[in-house]
Amino acid sequence: MNDQHHSGGEEHEHGELGDAEFAEFMELAAEEGFDIEEVEGALGEAGHGPLPVLAVVGRPNVGKSTLVNRVLGRREAVVEDRPGVTRDRVTYEAEWAGRRFKVVDTGGWEQDVLGIDASVAAQAEFAVEAADAVVFVVDAQVGATDTDEAVVKMLRRAGKPVVLCANKVDGPSAEAEAAYLWSLGLGEPHPVSALHGRGTGDLLDVVLEALPEAPEQTFGGIVGGPRRVALLGRPNVGKSSLLNQVAGEDRVVVNEQAGTTRDPVDELIELGGKTWKFVDTAGIRKRVHLQEGADYYASLRTAAALEKAEVAIVLIDVSESISVQDQRILTMAVEAGRALVIAYNKWDTLDEERRFYLEREIERDLTQVRWAPRVNVSARTGRHMEKLVPAVEKALEGWETRVPTGRLNSFLGELVASHPHPVRGGKQPRILFGTQAGTKPPRFVLFASGFLEAGYRRFVERRLREEFGFEGTPIQLSVRVREKRGKNKKK
Secondary structure (H helix, E strand, O other): OOOOOOOOOOOOOOOOOOHHHHHHHHHHHHHOOOOHHHHHHHHHHHOOOOOOEEEEEOOOOOOHHHHHHHHHOOOOOOOOOOOOOOOOOOEEEEEEOOEEEEEEEOOOOOOOOOOHHHHHHHHHHHHHHOOOEEEEEEEOOOOOOHHHHHHHHHHHHHOOOEEEEEEOOOOHHHHHHHHHHHHHOOOOEEEOEOOOOEOHHHHHHHHHHHOOOOOOOOOOOOOOOOEEEEEEOOOOOOHHHHHHHHHOOOOOOOOOOOOOOOOOEEEEEEEOOEEEEEEEOOOOOOOHHHHHHHHHHHHHHHHHHHHHOOEEEEEEEOOOOOOHHHHHHHHHHHHOOOEEEEEEEOHHHOOHHHHHHHHHHHHHHOHHHOOOOEEEOEOOOOEOHHHHHHHHHHHHHHHOOOOOHHHHHHHHHHHHHHOOOOOEOOEOOOEEEEEEEEOOOOEEEEEEOOOOOHHHHHHHHHHHHHHHOOOOOOOEEEEEEEEEOOEEEEO
């Protein structure tokens, strides 16, 4: 891990465990009959730093989503001939040759009034911004088009490593068509049939060479640099107004029309005696007939902002009911493993009745983020803005908290004794021991004698929070099960 902020001492290949702690832990694992290689593998998996990010870009209908599904080894990305297919997720986790990385799929949208060349290039730009490397997909049967040339210009400006994928090469006879793509000036075109899987393994080998092994943190450039804050929320909840309010001046155009901010604006802002780097991600310009595309753009940009941020402030407009889109943005922040603060905006507009219903909505719809600090603000009047910094600092503190292995196992021992797992099928699975393999966010590996049900895992997470804090941060729990002595399986 490249922990550049408030680093907790030396970094080790076994996550964040010190040498003595690691040796003690491995002794414990051996006593319980766990395979040493498996245990080291589990620690390595949970202890990784931020995964490198691969963006898959290209014009519509060249097979981007089909390629993403092939890379993932499962059908996750939506594949449909109709351009403009929306989806909730644009970021997926993948593995090839023992290395893990994230894939950003930009296969979701076609064209707006800017014209296809500009819109495809703009869409790719959002994804490339947060990526460590890029796969540029071109239809070898069609050859290089003007749109492809527009994307190439953007990629040159971005300066990221690019792997050129010549898709729809279904047999040796089509490889000559792929060779014409040398003309794009991006190096060797790699012939692939995403549909049939032909050549995808060779392509991924080249991708791994382009991706960094242990990526540098995309936030905070230098040790002790400003913490990065992503300002998230659906269009027109007041993100730009909030940014102007914390900056103390009008730095961002604020317009009644939803989604008037087009480009993410990074602002260094003095707040609470510290400098913070705010990324304003206030959606994109929406037009009624392009609602789908605008929503897709917004989720792509949200994913890119989260990759660059350490903490997310999610704004929710309290004058309206909590929407599915609000919940989706919160889920994206949690899945990205970022610290989280929820700011309820337009609080000054609430009457007693709306406040009553709002509390009910929060209780019903946001139970999964009950641990996130909450601030009631008004971006327009500046009400309670001074409470934002303590909430963000609290969330970052939880995000970086690490529990020593000895203390964690004392806690787990007491927990299992007082609240054992329910008996299932005549067996009672038991947590044998565990460790915290990483921070940012806290990642725990529990080793157990049998499968732990989801409800019990949630109970363990809740008790971890009660005991050790972890306010404002998601917690990642993975469980390794000892099936038989000397063997174990991940569940």
